[in-house]
Amino acid sequence: MPILFIFLAKGFLMGYKFSFFFFIFFILVNCTNHEIKLNSQRQTPDSLSSFLEIANNDSVPSDKRKIFNDKALAIVSNQSNDAANRENYFKVAGRYYNIKLWDEYRDITSRIIQNSKSAKDTASLAKAYSYMFDYYVKVNQPDSVYQYNYKAEKLYIILGDNENLVQTLLTKAVLQHNYSDFLGCERTAIQMLRLLKKYNNIQMEYEANNLLGIVYGKLQEYDLSKKYYDKAIELANNESVPPNYQYRAVTINNLGSMYSIQKKYGLAKEQFLKGLAEKDLLRDRPDLFAMLNDNLAYTYLKLGNLKGLPDLFEKALKIREGSKLISGIIISKIHLSEYYALQKDSLNAVAMVGEAYRLADENKLTRDLLAVLRQLSDVDPKNARKYSSEYYKISDSLDVAERKTKNKFARIEFETDELAQEKTQLVEQRKTLIYIALGIILIGVFIFVIRVQASKNRELRLIQEQQKANEEIYSLMISQQDKVEETRQAEKKRIAQELHDGVLGKLFGTRMNLGVLNTRKDDEGIVQRVGYIDELKTLEQEIREISHDLNSEKMAVFNNFVLMVSNFIDTQRTVCQADILFNVDPAIEWNAVENTAKINLYRILQEAFQNINKHAKAQHVTVTFQKKDRHIQLEVEDDGVGFVYSKKRNGIGLQNMLSRITTSGGTMEIITRPEDGTKLQFELPLT
Incomplete structure (x- = not known):
């Protein structure tokens, strides 16, 4: 992830003559x-x-x-x-x-x-x-x-998640360092170390210590800087650290750069040589190898030991150019410019720093550009005023940009924390609303339970009243049955008297006369016999009439429900403005119908006429009982104003009728529309 690495690592100490190095391990892991x-x-x-x-x-x-x-x-x-x-x-x-x-x-x-x-x-x-x-x-x-x-x-x-948290803190610390927020970087790195005490991560602990070494060097706390560099080197020696990461070489380079800042060039040289001695450094980290060579060459330059120069500078530059490390190339060219200036070769000195200027300007490397302008002021005195003016202009704008960025970082934290706080407040408000809602729901449930209980009590009273009404109807039916039975017995007695006093006496007399006439053969006897035969025919007709009366009496016995309904219809004819036509299918076996079903049919008929009288404004009403297969069908039809069923379907009257017919195992169908009358059809099975 070279671009990411350049973004995080570029500009470290570009204002100085030596390069520090971050090995941002966690970012490479992120990439992986x-x-x-x-x-x-x-x-x-x-x-x-x-x-x-x-x-x-x-x-x-x-x-x-x-x-x-x-x-x-x-x-x-x-x-x-x-x-x-x-x-x-x-x-x-x-x-x-x-x-x-x-x-x-x-x-x-x-x-x-x-x-x-x-x-x-x-x-x-x-x-x-x-x-x-x-x-x-x-x-x-x-x-x-x-x-x-x-x-x-x-x-x-x-x-x-402390492991991932430490990685985010490292990113934060590097960003703070890059924008010169060294105190903020220090706080974040120390926070990392506190967290790392809770779990073992040698590589992240190394990163925190190496970063603190750099930060304290920037703050000129050199003793603290060395302390953390030494700790970082100790951690880099841990066998859990893969050797190809070259942690030791990274921190050794940084320690040498710190000595160089203090102008302790002898100690710096020792560190750079030690870093270059690390095994497989060129293979594993050519960029770091080039940095150590360039830093070592610059140390020789400061020590006045020009042997091997500028070859060592050129060696570092060649590696950097091969890897297209732009910031490193700029540093190498600045150092070569200083070398040529020391050699009084102003032409090459200006040429080298001129190339560095072009690269820094093209790639918008502001910090590198400052180092270039400082060197240009030294090697090109004629234009020093111009370069100094540009230097201070860029430096001021960079300071402003850094302050803005630091402020923006602070604002991001503030706004993020503020949003988190608002979210927490919203959560608390939501909890409060939930508690209020739960309270309202509980009150609602309590009221609902009370209403349901009241409804059940009301329903129980209605059931009791209905049962009482059913008992009254049943008593009415029994009373009607008693009346029919009384009429039947009276009719039997009348027919018995009729048979005894009328038909039997006539039969006896006719039989006696025919017995006497059977001995006579004359014409007068024949005529008399004919007369008695006619009298027998008359008796036959009388017996037929008596039989018809018996049949009518039998029907009355079985049709007492029909009689009760007929009485109801007669009553309705006196109160209803419509003409009422009442039809009963004689094929209905009323004995096969349970009393409860009869009561429900009677109640349904009552409810239907109540609706007709109140709402229908009908001129004609037809009530029909008929047998269909193994079912009895009650049909009540009127030519009244009708209604919109979807609006009235939940009415109490219709619901009562539906409840009664379904209680008896039957069905209800309603056919109606405004201004087109209403037809109610009820079917219930015969037992």
Whole structure:
């Protein structure tokens, strides 16, 4: 991640003649975390894992890696927002990062932030903030780097994730150092060390001590600076530190630079030589190897030992040019300019620093430009006034920019903390509202329970009243049955008397006369027999009439419910303005109908006529009982004003009728519309 490294490391002590070095291990780890290990298992060609695997393969051209990563993104975008989905988004973002598609990386990271907030996934949100921090490092926006790093810091504090918290603190400390907030950098680095006491991380502890060594050197606290450098070197010797990181060489270089600032060039030379003696330094860290050579050459220059110069400067410059380390190239050319100036070679001295000026100006390396202008003032006296004027102008603007940046950092912390405080207040307010809402709900539930209980009591009273009414109807039916039975017995007695006194006497007399006439053969006897036969026919007719009366009496016995309904209809004819037509299907077997069902039918009829009398304004009403298969159907139809069923369906009357018919296992159907009458149909099964 060279650009990220340059952003964080450039400008350290450019105002001095020696270069300090940060080895920002955690950032390199951050970069490595974007790399996902390849899955050795075979995958289907169209699977998400296959797309991600190809997109992460360094041997595949970048344009093809993008195509497969786009396919992976299309799949991930259609997944639900769960933990696995967010992890897949991180993989997709990491692959865009690895092929340097910064805008796509930013867009996916923004999506992860939104999804993490939606899912209230604090760990993923903190990780997404750190990903966004990487983006702003790439586009060189330090205030946004600081902002997202600080947001991640706050979340890691909440999560108790000290390991990631320490990494965010290191980023914060480096940013504070880069913008000359040395006291803030000191506080942050010490905070890191306190946290590192809670868990063992030698590399991060090394970073904190190395950083404190640099900061105390800037603050001219040289004893403290050496103390922390010595501690950093001790930590770098730990076997857990990979030797290719060259931690020892980094801190040895920084310690030598501190001695150089104090003009202790002999001690500085010892440190630079010691650093260059580190094993495999050129292979592992050519940039650091070049820095040590350049610092050593400059020390020789200050000691007046020009043997080996300018070759040592040229050696460092060649390595830096090969690695395109612009800031390092500028330093090398400034040092060569000083060497040539000391040699009275003003032409090369001006040429070298002129090249350095061009590079610093083209790459907008402001701090390096200050060092270049100072050297130009020394080697080009004719234009010294112009260079000095430009120097102070840039220096002042840089100071202002640094102050603004430091203030912006402070404002970011303040605003972030303020937002967090507001969020906490909102959470507390929300809790208060929840408690109030719960209280209202409890009161509402209490009122609801009271009302439900009152409703149940009212319903119980209605049931009791209905039961009482049903008993009254049942008593009425029994009374009606008694009346029918009384009528039946009276009719039986009348028919018995009729048979005994009338028909039987006539039959006996006719039989006796026919018996006498059977002995006579004359014409008169024949005529008399004919007369008696006619009399028998008359008796036959009388018997038929008596039989008809018996049949009518039998129907009366079974149709006492119908009689009760007929009486009700007759009553309604006296109070209802409409003409009422009443029809009963004689095929109905009323004995097969339970008394409860009869009562419900009677009550339904009462309710129907109550609605007709109150609302219908009907001219004609038809009431029909008919048998349909194994069902009895009651139909009440009127030609009144009708109504909109959807508006009246929950009316008490309709609900009562529905309740009664369903209680008996039946159904209700309503056919109506405004100004077109109403038809009520009720069906209940025969037992």
